[in-house]
Amino acid sequence: DGGITQSPKYLFRKEGQNVTLSCEQNLNHDAMxxxxxxxxxxxxxxxxxxxxxxxxxxxxxxGYSVSREKKESFPLTVTSAQKNPTAFYLCASSVTSxxxxxxxxxxxxxxxxx
Amino acid sequence: xxxxxxxxxxxxxxxxxPVELKCNYSYSGSPELFWYVQYSRQRLxxxxxxxxxxxxxxxxxxxxxxxxxxxxxxxxxxxxxxAMYYCALVNNAGNxxxxxxxxxxxxxx
Numbered sequence: 001d002g003g004i005t006q007s008p009k010y011l012f013r014k015e016g017q018n019v020t021l022s023c024e025q026n027l028n029h030d031a032m033x034x035x036x037x038x039x040x041x042x043x044x045x046x047x048x049x050x051x052x053x054x055x056x057x058x059x060x061x062x063g064y065s066v067s068r069e070k071k072e073s074f075p076l077t078v079t080s081a082q083k084n085p086t087a088f089y090l091c092a093s094s095v096t097s098x099x100x101x102x103x104x105x106x107x108x109x110x111x112x113x114x
Numbered sequence: 115x116x117x118x119x120x121x122x123x124x125x126x127x128x129x130x131x132p133v134e135l136k137c138n139y140s141y142s143g144s145p146e147l148f149w150y151v152q153y154s155r156q157r158l159x160x161x162x163x164x165x166x167x168x169x170x171x172x173x174x175x176x177x178x179x180x181x182x183x184x185x186x187x188x189x190x191x192x193x194x195x196x197a198m199y200y201c202a203l204v205n206n207a208g209n210x211x212x213x214x215x216x217x218x219x220x221x222x223x
Binding site for chain 1: 118120123146157158159160163165200204206207208209210211212213214215216
């Protein structure tokens with residue numbers, strides 16, 4: 001069950017700390033995405049990247065940052081500026097960002113702020 | 115702005131009963147819609163897309179532009195259909211997927 005991996009599976013953070021979530025894919029996909037999943041709210045897009053060294057803000061980018069230095073990696077940093085960071089975070093990738101391209105999802109990381 | 119609404123958070127049916135998961139959307143462009151499913155302890159995965167007009171695991175979904183809906187239907191529900199279902203819409207540029215809030219389907223024996 002490879003393809004997209006996320007680590008760690010569970011992450012605990014103290015208030016005021018930054019934390020970085022890992023997302024790696026070996027599918028040779030150009031596009032990668034980060035979503036936040038909250039109960040009853042579905043998935044909301046945080047950031048996306050259509051190509052290496054390029055990324056754009058999604059609907060809820062405030063308090064988050066990303067980088068895309070390598071095609072296979074798209075780490076997400078949750079900064080201390082994010083007011084309510086406790087959530088389930090999903091990473092996804094697609095061949096390109098074309099309309100009919102299926103997004104493939106990772107297993108997710110559950111972040112809890114103590 | 116694009117928006118996807120799934121009015122039911124939970125839908126409970128008996129095995130063998132028909133099931134319809136509702137999805138309504140708001141989008142000014144030409145819509146392209148998907149249904150994603152998340153089974154227990156599995157990853158979120160694509161179930162079907164409207165452009166393919168296919169039936170997957172007995173599920174179908176028809177895009178109704180007049181009613182701005184993309185309801186997911188299955189004539190006879192099975193216990194293994196129990197899962198979380200998300201309707202999603204992609205923008206014209208293909209770089210933003212907007213999800214609905216999700217509907218949990220429970221199929222009782």
